[in-house]
Amino acid sequence: MTLSEMMNIGLMQGFAGLSLFAVLLLMGLGLAIIFGQMGVINMAHGEFMTIGAYTIYLSSVAVGKLAPNFMPYYFPFAILLGFAIAFAAGWFVEWALIRHLYKRPLDTLLATWGVSLAIQQAFRTFIGPKEVSPTLPDWLLGSWAPSPGLDIPINGLFVLGLTAVVTGAVLLALSKSRWGLRVRATVSNRVMANATGIDTKKTDRLTFAIGCGIAGIAGAAFTTIGSTGPTSGSLYIVDAFLVVTFGGAASLLGTVVSAFGIAQTQSISEFFMAGSMAKMLTLSLIVVILMMRPQGLFASKVRR
Amino acid sequence: MAIKRDPSNLDASRRRLIQGAAALPVIGASGMAFGQPTASVNTTKLAITDTEVTVGQLHSSTGTMAISETGSIQAEQLAIDEINAMGGILGRKIKVIKEDGASDWPTFAEKSKKLLINDRCAAVFGCWTSASRKAVLPVFEKENGLLYYPTFYEGLEQSKNVFYTGQEATQQILYSLDWAQKEKKAKTFFLIGSDYIWPRTSMKIARKHIENFQKGKVVGEEYYPLGSTNFGSLMNKIKVQKPDCIFTAVVGGSNVAFYKALKAAGITGDKQLLVTLSVTEDEMTGVGGENFQGFYSSMKYFQTLDNENNKKFVAAFKAKYGKDAVIGDVTQAGYLGPWLWKAAVERAKSFDVDKVVAASPGIELKNAPEGYVKLDENHHLWSKSRIAIGMPDATFKVVSESPQLIKPDPFPKGYQ
Numbered sequence: 001m002t003l004s005e006m007m008n009i010g011l012m013q014g015f016a017g018l019s020l021f022a023v024l025l026l027m028g029l030g031l032a033i034i035f036g037q038m039g040v041i042n043m044a045h046g047e048f049m050t051i052g053a054y055t056i057y058l059s060s061v062a063v064g065k066l067a068p069n070f071m072p073y074y075f076p077f078a079i080l081l082g083f084a085i086a087f088a089a090g091w092f093v094e095w096a097l098i099r100h101l102y103k104r105p106l107d108t109l110l111a112t113w114g115v116s117l118a119i120q121q122a123f124r125t126f127i128g129p130k131e132v133s134p135t136l137p138d139w140l141l142g143s144w145a146p147s148p149g150l151d152i153p154i155n156g157l158f159v160l161g162l163t164a165v166v167t168g169a170v171l172l173a174l175s176k177s178r179w180g181l182r183v184r185a186t187v188s189n190r191v192m193a194n195a196t197g198i199d200t201k202k203t204d205r206l207t208f209a210i211g212c213g214i215a216g217i218a219g220a221a222f223t224t225i226g227s228t229g230p231t232s233g234s235l236y237i238v239d240a241f242l243v244v245t246f247g248g249a250a251s252l253l254g255t256v257v258s259a260f261g262i263a264q265t266q267s268i269s270e271f272f273m274a275g276s277m278a279k280m281l282t283l284s285l286i287v288v289i290l291m292m293r294p295q296g297l298f299a300s301k302v303r304r
Numbered sequence: 305m306a307i308k309r310d311p312s313n314l315d316a317s318r319r320r321l322i323q324g325a326a327a328l329p330v331i332g333a334s335g336m337a338f339g340q341p342t343a344s345v346n347t348t349k350l351a352i353t354d355t356e357v358t359v360g361q362l363h364s365s366t367g368t369m370a371i372s373e374t375g376s377i378q379a380e381q382l383a384i385d386e387i388n389a390m391g392g393i394l395g396r397k398i399k400v401i402k403e404d405g406a407s408d409w410p411t412f413a414e415k416s417k418k419l420l421i422n423d424r425c426a427a428v429f430g431c432w433t434s435a436s437r438k439a440v441l442p443v444f445e446k447e448n449g450l451l452y453y454p455t456f457y458e459g460l461e462q463s464k465n466v467f468y469t470g471q472e473a474t475q476q477i478l479y480s481l482d483w484a485q486k487e488k489k490a491k492t493f494f495l496i497g498s499d500y501i502w503p504r505t506s507m508k509i510a511r512k513h514i515e516n517f518q519k520g521k522v523v524g525e526e527y528y529p530l531g532s533t534n535f536g537s538l539m540n541k542i543k544v545q546k547p548d549c550i551f552t553a554v555v556g557g558s559n560v561a562f563y564k565a566l567k568a569a570g571i572t573g574d575k576q577l578l579v580t581l582s583v584t585e586d587e588m589t590g591v592g593g594e595n596f597q598g599f600y601s602s603m604k605y606f607q608t609l610d611n612e613n614n615k616k617f618v619a620a621f622k623a624k625y626g627k628d629a630v631i632g633d634v635t636q637a638g639y640l641g642p643w644l645w646k647a648a649v650e651r652a653k654s655f656d657v658d659k660v661v662a663a664s665p666g667i668e669l670k671n672a673p674e675g676y677v678k679l680d681e682n683h684h685l686w687s688k689s690r691i692a693i694g695m696p697d698a699t700f701k702v703v704s705e706s707p708q709l710i711k712p713d714p715f716p717k718g719y720q
Contacts, residue, residue: 001544009540009543012539012540012543012569013536013540016536016539017536019536020534020536023534124366124370129366129371129374130371130586130590131556131557131560131590132590133560133590133591135592141567141568142568142570143567143569143570151569151570153536153565153568154568155564155568156536224564225533225561225564226533226557226558226560226561227557227559227560227591229371231367232557235531235533266534267534267536270534270537270538271537271540274525274526274527275499275527275538276499276527276529278537279532
């Protein structure tokens with residue numbers, strides 16, 4: 001193996017780690033808002049992602065039938081649609097269920113788990129039990145080869161870009177917007193925030209819906225990587241909770257760092273050992289670190 | 305329940321009636337259609353009446369395996385409908401009791417008890433994963449039931465009470481490895497599988513064959529957790545090793561992610577030889593023709609097989625389940641189950657499990673969609689192996705076919 005080949009493998013391996021980082025971050029982001037900021041253990045997070053994924057699939061079917069010429073361009077619009085539908089679903093679930101359970105965190109766990117089962121069965125009944133993948137526009141397929149022997153996956157680049165945009169937007173919104181201000185106020189002291197005239201109920205609903213909407217975006221983006229089935233959500237949920245818990249529940253920055261750490265550990269160890277072993281090593285490391293730092297990497301500085 | 309409504313005196317009178325009928329040459333023919341007396345074809349209190357025989361169907365119609373098992377459920381039902389349209393078996397129509405294993409192995413065991421003990425089913429068509437088969441096996445052996453199992457699987461099993469209508473590991477693996485070596489001059493192999501019993505056993509056999517018989521080299525062997533969608537590092541490992549042939553058994557949702565990752569890493573069918581044991585037409589709908597184009601799949605059946613039996617089968621299947629329905633290897637194997645059972649029952653002239661089992665070896669099916677198959681003494685099928693290349697429109701084109709039927713060998717010597 002020549003030096004340039006080794007360079008190429010190194011570069012591609014670096015990118016593999018980065019793209020796994022993007023995937024984990026996108027998975028964890030919506031949950032970090034819901035679980036981290038609101039303290040709601042949302043077991044249906046994976047299903048909100050699946051809603052986004054199915055939106056892409058159904059859009060691709062609809063576009064393929066009604067307007068085949070639009071095929072190369074539908075994807076970004078379908079992602080927005082995925083956000084909108086997951087947002088609406090989140091809004092509805094919060095209104096119908098979650099708002100009655102804020103003071104009973106363990107009950108929200110059970111209730112949202114019920115929601116996740118119900119959504120799964122709805123997918124199975126109305127869309128079908130088979131796993132599906134949307135027809136992706138050609139520009140999302142294949143690899144970008146800047147030099148011979150160096151192939152950078154285009155879907156990886158796309159997910160990476162999307163994650164950067166979404167994460168940036170969320171961080172910006174939390175620190176600069178009125179909504180962010182209200183969320184932060186509500187998180188640090190609900191009663192006081194209420195007293196100053198912040199409608200905490202409305203803030204809760206909006207926050208939950210935004211978290212679900214981001215889950216929808218994540219699901220939509222993952223259709224470029226894997227397939228979508230009624231139970232796909234249950235594959236994502238463990239990783240999502242892992243990232244958020246490891247990062248420190250109340251810190252968005254923690255989520256970013258934790259996603260990066262987990263992704264790099266896994267990707268690098270995968271290169272040198274078998275896939276299942278690498279996963280085991282990563283999980284053991286996380287367990288050890290969580291034993292030493294139960295609050296996660298970035299402990300919340302908020303006094304409770 | 306049907307057993308209690310079958311008191312022997314009633315049977316005796318019926319027998320006299322039939323004997324009387326048979327004595328009359330004029331209505332002798334209709335006596336044949338009427339069938340033999342129930343008491344003589346059923347000595348073990350199975351759920352059989354003069355007009356009906358009850359069988360069970362035990363698959364997952366819910367849960368994660370529903371994706372795969374739906375095809376088997378449909379194909380078995382189609383075969384049963386066709387047999388009923390022909391007049392049934394020994395003059396009796398087949399009645400099906402459907403149970404849902406719900407992708408949960410203990411549920412499979414429980415439902416198999418129900419089908420055998422409560423419903424007294426004469427035969428059961430069912431199971432898909434090896435795990436579900438292993439869960440019901442003790443029940444079938446204890447209650448002396450009869451199971452027709454449709455999936456290609458890892459071998460290393462043979463039970464008096466089970467007939468395996470899919471390929472066992474050596475039929476599928478050895479032929480494809482030899483093909484890769486002879487036709488494609490492959491010397492180095494990279495083995496990849498999902499992390500559970502079937503891929504691991506299959507790859508163990510593959511490794512022995514490559515190293516001991518082909519004198520080739522295995523340059524990598526990797527297993528990824530079921531459902532894993534992260535194959536970025538694996539792609540780079542493949543690029544480091546540059547194998548002549550990638551040999552895979554990745555299943556379920558991982559399958560789609562795996563082929564998408566290959567495509568995204570620039571490892572495509574025009575540059576790299578890849579042979580898989582786990583992509584049928586069912587998986588293709590998810591993987592997508594554009595991602596599998598130019599790769600090879602090793603199966604005994606493909607929907608595009610060009611023979612009269614298959615044309616009829618495909619047409620009947622699509623007429624019943626819609627024109628978009630696809631038929632994979634296991635679906636076809638599921639279709640064989642009821643026909644094999646029918647042939648064995650008719651040869652045994654009895655529904656008794658022991659007699660059906662005794663009559664089964666040597667049964668031939670000339671109307672099988674895959675061509676012609678024969679049941680071996682070891683309860684597996686003699687069948688041809690085929691290699692097909694994936695086309696952009698998500699169909700397969702057969703490029704190689706074993707000249708002879710391959711003998712099933714569930715306990716291969718030198719591969720343990």
